[in-house]
Amino acid sequence: MEYGNQLSDNEVAPDVTRQEAGQRVELPPRPVWVHAAFWFTLAFTALHLYWAVGGTWGLPPAAALRPAETQVANWLVSAIEVIGALWVLALLHPAARRVPSWLLLAPLWTAAAVCVSHAIFGVITKSLYLGGMHEAVDFPAVPELSAAEVADANHLSAVHDLLVFEPCFLIQGVVLAMAAWQYIRTPAHRRLWTWSLVLAVILIALFGAVLSFVDAKAAI
Template sequence: MARETSISPENDVNSDCRESGVDLPSRPIWVHLAFVFTILFMLLHVYWAVGGTWGLPLLAQHEKAAVQAVNWVVSVIMVCGAIFILALNHPIGRRVRAWMLLVPIWIAAVVCISHAVYGFVTKALYLSGYHGAVDFPVVPGISAARAAEANHLSAVQDLLVFEPCFLIQGVVIALAAWQFIRTLEGRRRWGTSMLLGIAVIDVFGVLLSLVGMRFALS
């Protein structure tokens, strides 16, 4: 039997969307994992925000003030995201409309997974010799040899570390929301919309690349 926080039917604004036929795990493991991964990745952004440089591409290492400001903003956004994730397993998640939680979580999951898919493909192409797959910005005052070395390292780090992190983050967030949805039809719609969202973003990225525009910072 699933163990849930008790809440009266009159306070459950999503009660009409529940379906008793969907079995729930005894513990909301995906919510917990999504929260933990979000906090861990937030700490990485805090590291960059306070001046850390490991893992940053060459241009970011030479524009520290802007990079630090951006990472402070991202850190705050991730804290807010962690709160939304926890709400999936909190009584407040039954007192607000489901879409108020699911829309921002859907956006986060789709962006993370599509970023990973696009990154795996482009960085693999770059490392295989097709350097046009990734548009690393030119950094003034840096020799071509130094830039090539730094860009190669950045592509390796992205492929082995950061893109897997994006993929893990997106998948656990998506599963946390999937666990929150209690109807079979709702779960099917969730999965379908996720796949469509990922496809649209990655196709958009490919089209931008084909016309010579940069899709991502790296």
């Protein structure tokens, strides 16, 4: 999969045919998707940093009542997201030309597939939950709260997920996918990138549905 400015206009990669070489896509003068992915990832990181320093808005009740574990988890997620943002930005760095394209793009493909499938599965399950099918989401038990308090907290958490967090996962996945797609040089490889992502999203969503069917669901 050809990437970025790795090759000059007169060069042909060993895995690209002469016909494909003649169809190479011109790289965009302004890599808007790379910048969009970078800044959105940082914005998503800010939310996790808020939770890491003790913020509680948007947290499900089980997480809000276990601040130490929640803070540690969010510090870890924040670090991963900062690395991810820098990884996306690396697409623009001249040094990236000396790195095999698959090595740069594989993590972006994985992250995009996971984020988009998370959003789709989350929207479906949280919608079912808010529609009265409470078995669609298995929120962790919170013995510290009464049944009524837990029900109210879980309902609010599902609303937050449906209106805020799942759309964020969807946007994150799309901008990551497009940031990489923008730097793939041939139409054939762009099609491969797109359809492999679609297939991965479908398979992950089906896997989540199977887990739900066998009662191994979780509040994701």
